Amino acid sequence: MTAFSLDPEQTARCAELRTLAAERLRPLAEKGEPGHVNRPLVAALGELGLLGCLFEGRGAGATPPGKETGALGLCLMRESLAYACTEAETALALQGLGAHPVHAHGSPEQRERWLPPVRAGHAVAAFALSEPGAGSDAAALSLAAEPDGSGGWRLTGEKCWISNAPEADFYSVFARTSPGAGSRGVTAFLVPADRAGLTGTPLEMLSPHPIGALAFDGVRVGTEDVLGEVDRGFRVAMTTLNRFRPSVGAFAVGMAQSALDATLAHTAERTAFGGPLKDLQSVGHQVAEMATRTEAARLMVYAAAAAYDSEGPRSPGIARRAAMAKLIATETAQYVVDAAVQLHGARALRRGHLLEHLYREVRAPRIYEGASEVQRTIIAKELYAKEPHTQQPHTRMDVHEEEPPA
Structure with a gap:
């Protein structure tokens, strides 16, 4: 296998996941309430073994060594689920994002307590990084962790735009333990949702998945809660x-492919001006552009994931590849879904139509986990870093940079 092709087993797995998503997960998603955690859907992801694939073989709740899902496998899973059920894809991704700090940096006790129920779909995790004044500039976090005099800290401040908040069972929270130290003064904590002083408020957003704000009013955390x-x-x-x-990017590609396939079917069946829409050159050229961009984005996502798996997350060029993949895939998905809506006409704007749903879903990925502008900044900085005599562009948008050496 190369970075640009899938073997028969991977292709069959993608088809299986699409079927599972359409037949088992979509009915559960349709019964869920927009803006709230769909616990039956999360439980089904656990029962099907999909959540366990998020965690490599290490400690309690982990997939046995050799059976874990690498970056490419995760991409294939997210793309396949997104094609048939975006809600299932999002629920899976949020579990991974919220629990990965525990899996990768948690103590044995933390992993033993939280990973098995996350893997089973019985506990909901959340990643609490963003704040009202710290989105793209993640190093500007202001949630204060002040020593309480007994070896622990008190968390005071706010988090905002946190997926699964305020309904998660625990949060991976990032707070400032050393004021004025930038990225060097941030500590990660595992904070159970029932900790005294922690409250939350749901936010009504364009996308239908749960997002909320968290308020920390002297929430106590101890050394046993530190992640890393x-x-x-x-x-x-x-x-x-x-x-x-x-x-x-794989999530975005799955949405783009779904919109493209819907457009192919619609333009082949819909008649106008004496024949099917597909026979109009302007339509054919538009569909060809949609397909070409989708395939290009898919290949960049696969290549970035395969490089991550084979070379490791700290290898030269990995951050650039990942940024390029997310950038092109999310921007492409926005283009493809918008073009699909245009070719479908007013019917695509009707509440409940696939494209109406995708139109609301597709906008957020260009912002979260590093906006498109941040990805361009990462790409540019890595490109200039190759030139030893070229000054790197200055920026504070370092949401995806590695921590500077101590």
């Missing part, structure tokens, strides 16, 4: 985002 090391939490955040960033 004190003042090294920025690395926890970045390694988590780097793990999932290429697969955001």
